[in-house]
Amino acid sequence: MQQAIAILDSGVGGLTVAKEVMRQLPREKVIYFGDTARAPYGPRTPEEVRDFTEQIVDYLLQYNPKMIVIACNTATAAALDYISDKVSIPVIGVIHPGARAAISATKTGHVGVIGTVGTVSSGAYTAALKQLSPFVEVQSRACPTLVPLVEQGLFRTAKSFDIVREALHGMRPEEIDCLILGCTHYPFLMDTIQQVMGPRVKLISSADETAREISTILYDKGQLASSEDLPVHQFFCTGDSVMFQSIATEWLGEHIKRTPVVWQITKL
CATH class of the missing domain: 3.40.50.1860 (Rossmann fold)
Structure with missing residues (x-):
């Protein structure tokens, strides 16, 4: 089974990073998690943001990703170093x-x-x-x-x-x-x-620079996807799934029209 790049955000914002990853690395499978039920993260304390980020990472690890991208500036500032020390796979922020x-x-x-x-x-x-x-x-x-x-x-x-x-x-x-x-x-x-x-x-x-960094790290580790088959992307959200899917469909456009997608909702 193809290992995915896991991308997380407080809501739909990280879709800007996901879109660039899909454009620059079309063979890579993306698992996206938007914590829409608890967005925005900006007004929350750093401790709260770190706890939320850790919960999402723990959830995503069950899918055995090869990299975690914290595609949220607030979460990057509050939790990047903490998460990097916690897991054994590369973790990058924005x-x-x-x-x-x-x-x-x-x-x-x-x-x-x-x-x-x-x-x-x-x-x-x-x-x-x-x-x-x-x-x-x-x-x-x-x-x-x-x-x-x-x-x-x-x-x-x-x-x-x-x-x-x-x-x-x-x-x-x-x-x-x-x-x-x-x-x-x-x-x-x-x-x-x-x-x-x-x-x-x-x-x-x-988004552009983050996608390039993802590509560089995976290349250096020999982990770039090589399958000729289109990946099946997965999108999770914790809040209004109809709103999330509507925004994601509009933003990602052709990327999800030509690539299989699984939409899911979860509770943390």
């Missing part, structure tokens, strides 16, 4: 890939970060960026209204522009040349965020 992409993209050394309250207050992005480039200037802003907008499937509605504009108030486009979308939910709002920030600011999503 903060360092996003930071690397931003350092590569910035020409002025002035980088903006938007994320959940938990991610921004952790200082994880600032630490990761300064580890790569000590002289980088970082502006951070918590945007707690954006995750519920995505989880409720309202990211394409007319009112999303006003919510995004208000959330980004204070993030001055003239002072940065790239903006890290420090929550995997935010790429759902990429076009709207770009409209608010203007064409001068390059938006950085960690």
Whole structure:
């Protein structure tokens, strides 16, 4: 049986990472877990987020994955090191890939970060960026209204522009040349965020870089899938399965139309 890449998130945000994995590594089986019943994670304490992440990882380990991807910035900040020490397979998060992409993209050394309250207050992005480039200037802003907008499937509605504009108030486009979308939910709002920030600011999503890191690690370990058969992906959620499936189907589009998918709901 083909070993899967297990991807977890507080809700639907990690689908942005799953989509890139499916695009870059079409032979790889994905098991996705969205904790939609307990989203958002941003306002929760780091201890609570770590406990939730550990519960999901324990659940996913029964499927014998070859890698775990914590596709949630809040959970990455709170639990990556803890989970890495707990399991024997590779565990990667989305903060360092996003930071690397931003350092590569910035020409002025002035980088903006938007994320959940938990991610921004952790200082994880600032630490990761300064580890790569000590002289980088970082502006951070918590945007707690954006995750519920995505989880409720309202990211394409007319009112999303006003919510995004208000959330980004204070993030001055003239002072940065790239903006890290420090929550995997935010790429759902990429076009709207770009409209608010203007064409001068390059938006950085960690999904592309995370998928490349997954590919590199699996290649180095000799674990890239070699089967010619299309994989059967599995998607789990803990909350409203109808809403989850609707958002996932719209976001993943052709990937799940041409690839077998199993939808499941579970309780933790």
